[in-house]
Amino acid sequence: MQHTIENLTLKLNQQINFIYDGINIPLSPMQLATNLIGIMRLDSKTPAPVPFTNHWTEQDAVLITYGDSLEKKDGHNVLEPPLxxxxxxxxxxxxxxxxxxxILPFYPYSSDDGFSVINYTAVNESLGDWSDINNIADKFRLMADLVINHCSSRSVWFDQFIKDEPPGNKFFKTGDAQADYSEVTRPRASPLLRETQTKIGQKLVWCTFSHDQVDFDFCNPDVLCEFVKIIRKYLDEGVKIFRLDAVAFLWKTNGTSCVNLPQTHEIIRLLRTLIEHACPDAVIITETNIPNQENLSYFGNANEAHSVYxxxxxxxxxxxxxxxxxxxxxxxxxxxxxxxxxxxxxxxxxxxxxxxxxxxxxxxxxxxxxxxxxxxxxxxxxxxxxxxxxxxxxxxxxxxxxxxxxxxxxxxxxxxxxxxxxxxxxxxxxxxxxxxxxxxxxxxxxxxxxxxxxxxxxxxxxxxxxxxxxxxxxxxxxxxxxxxxxxxxxxxxxxxxxQKAFHPNATQFTLQLSDELVGVWRQSIDRKQSIFCIHNITDQIVSLSFHELNLIEGVAWRDLISGDQLNQTKSTLTLAPYQSLWLSNL
Structure with a gap:
């Protein structure tokens, strides 16, 4: 097992070298790697993760909700913690x-319904406390947000930035009034830079999303260490799925679009390395609301995000x-x-x-x-x-x-x-x-x-x-x-x-049907089950010949949704407006 830790240290060292290439950081990459391993409490007993493992099955489905989407109320009074x-x-x-x-961000926040985090390690007291989160995590696989690009301007860290006190005084990305930021990709209409008066003078703070959401500067490895501490905390509280919010904007380099930069991808790979060593069945999902091909790049070579939106x-x-x-x-x-x-x-x-x-x-x-x-x-x-x-x-x-x-x-x-x-x-x-x-x-x-x-x-x-x-x-x-x-x-x-044919990694083939229909064929990994999924996406009745589907003759096909057996003595299927069929051979 000692060999595993040595290999992990070497891998992290390589990743850190890539991320901070050309940046003068206070610790050597090897020292920083050792610190990260310590923060995650990894030791000689830590097993190496098995690559290319599917941590999901056809039984997986996720409900997305705010902690207070449901409230028991008496007038304007909430009667119990919404969690x-x-x-x-x-x-x-x-x-x-x-x-x-x-559960969408359940931390204390100042705006954006939770995505302007004041304190990453506390539960918003208006929702409940960590015991309420733990109770849900005991019964369900819990997905939580790692709001990693920015935090609230009301956070302790940003207060330290204003007062020029460590560690927050070096946690945030600042800009230059003379620099050209025209190439920066913006998801919002607000100005990119926020004027902020600090103890040592006026600073222009980078704000990708809003002026209450101040962007971190990951060129400072202390910021990376803080987020690894947060990840360790979330794992301890039962989080198994990490949603990396707005992660595409993480690393900023002047003269670039400041989105999808190589250092961003490498930081995700580093976080995955740490997370999967700490908890082999925990996964990372990247939230990158960007054009399709850019979004797919966050899979890396099956070594970056486990899943992408x-x-x-x-x-x-x-x-x-x-x-x-x-x-x-x-x-x-x-x-x-x-x-x-x-x-x-x-x-x-x-x-x-x-x-x-x-x-x-x-x-x-x-x-x-x-x-x-x-x-x-x-x-x-x-x-x-x-x-x-x-x-x-x-x-x-x-x-x-x-x-x-x-x-x-x-x-x-x-x-x-x-x-x-x-x-x-x-x-x-x-x-x-x-x-x-x-x-x-x-x-x-x-x-x-x-x-x-x-x-x-x-x-x-x-x-x-x-x-x-x-x-x-x-x-x-x-x-x-x-x-x-x-x-x-x-x-x-x-x-x-x-249905095993609905495993997330089961084979999918797009059926070439008319424009009035959407059709895919799914086959289970063991190849025993096939499901033809056919959907009428119009407000008209649509007919479909068996020949178009190329169904295997002699097999008893059944619609899983209605439970009806397919009558193969007929030559066509008729779908009512917006009707769906899941035709299975089992």
Missing amino acids: QTLNQFLQGPVREAFNSVH NFSLPPLLVNTLICGNSRHLRQWLMSMPPCQDGTAYFNFIASHDGIGLRPAEGLLSEPEINTLISTMMNFGGRISMRTLADGSLRPYEINIALFDALQGTTSGPDKFGLDRFICAHAVMLSLEGIPAIYIHSLLGTRNDYQRLENTQHNRHINRHRWDYDALNKELNKETSTHSAVFKRITDLLRIRRQ
């Missing part, structure tokens, strides 16, 4: 459908369903490389943010994106902007509840909203990768215009807070849309987790 309310919800029917939960799926799938044409989605599916063992796509349609438009660049034309935007605005959505190099603004994301986004087509609202919404999830659940469902999709939550008006923050349109008793009444009401959505999605998830 305890969430735990009660998770122990109900949800448990039959999900084995993992992503499949950011192109939401805009492409929503566009497919409102246009009734699968051509762009089909072409994209055909272009996506199958994941190596040890890596998997993280599939989602809706999130706490919105429908990102950068991941649609190069996949949808500008007129098509404009049509998507105008349709979503007709359904009550809002548009958030980003600043381009020339100072102009461009749409960055669509902010809308997914249920509202799919209440019609480019022709306007119609009667197929519920079926279209369920079809979207059936498509997503059939694809290669690990599925994740936002709590407000699971509950069929609508646009929250009141919260949007109260906060004037576009993203709050899709961040509703449910009164738990009111929600339970809706879920127990047979005529409730919320109940119908919840039942149909959880039914799909229960079916899915029993």
Whole structure:
């Protein structure tokens, strides 16, 4: 085992040398490597991780939620810590459908609903405490955010920066008023640099996202060490999945785009090295809301992120369903490389943010994106902007509840909203990768215009807070849309987790069907099960001949969703508007 630690030290030394090449750091790379091993409490008994191991199965599905998406209330008073309310919800029917939960930032924060962290090692007391997090982690695989690019301007570290006190005085990236930052990629419309008066004079602090979110300077290895301490803390509290928030912007070098730089990739590889030695079944997921090919680069050579957010799926799938044409989605599916063992796509349609438009660049034309935007605005959505190099603004994301986004087509609202919404999830659940469902999709939550008006923050349109008793009444009401959505999605998830052909790494082949259909063929790793997943993405009845599917004759094919046996005496299949079929040979 001593040999393992020696190999680990040498590997870390090599990674540190790459990251800090040309930078004068106080410790030698070998000393820094030894310190990191000590922080993670690795020793001669630490086993070496087995490469190319899949840490997931077809039974994996992630529920995405805020810690306070559900509240027990008496008027304006919250009656119990929301994390305890969430735990009660998770122990109900949800448990039959999900084995993992992503609790969005549950730390003390000053803005951005948690993503402007004041204290990384505490639980926001308005949500609960670490024991509440532990109780959830005991029953579910817990995913937590490592908000690694920036922290709150109200943090102790930034206060130290202002007072020129260690360690925070050297933790933050500063800029130069004379430098040219026109090439810097911006996800927001606010100015990049924030004027901040400190004890030693005025500083221009780098703020990629907002002036309350001040960017770290990872050129200082002390910042890296602090985050390794945070990772160790999260592992101790039961976190098994680390979501690296906004990690693409981590390393900044003047004269570059300051996104996707080589040092950023190497830091992710270093963090993975440490995490998988400390906890072999823990995984890293990178959140990089950028064009598709750039996003895929975060897999590295199966040595970087275990999983990447499949950011192109939401805009492409929503566009497919409102246009009734699968051509762009089909072409994209055909272009996506199958994941190596040890890596998997993280599939989602809706999130706490919105429908990102950068991941649609190069996949949808500008007129098509404009049509998507105008349709979503007709359904009550809002548009958030980003600043381009020339100072102009461009749409960055669509902010809308997914249920509202799919209440019609480019022709306007119609009667197929519920079926279209369920079809979207059936498509997503059939694809290669690990599925994740936002709590407000699971509950069929609508646009929250009141919260949007109260906060004037576009993203709050899709961040509703449910009164738990009111929600339970809706879920127990047979005529409730919320109940119908919840039942149909959880039914799909229960079916899915029993099918080996839906393993995240099972073979996927895109079927060449008409533009009115989306079809993929999945085959289990042991090649025993095949599932033909066929979805009518239009508001019309669509027929499909058996010959187009090339089904093996003599096999009893059954639709897993309806339970019906396929009648092979007929020559065609008929799909109702937005109907999905999962045809299995088992």
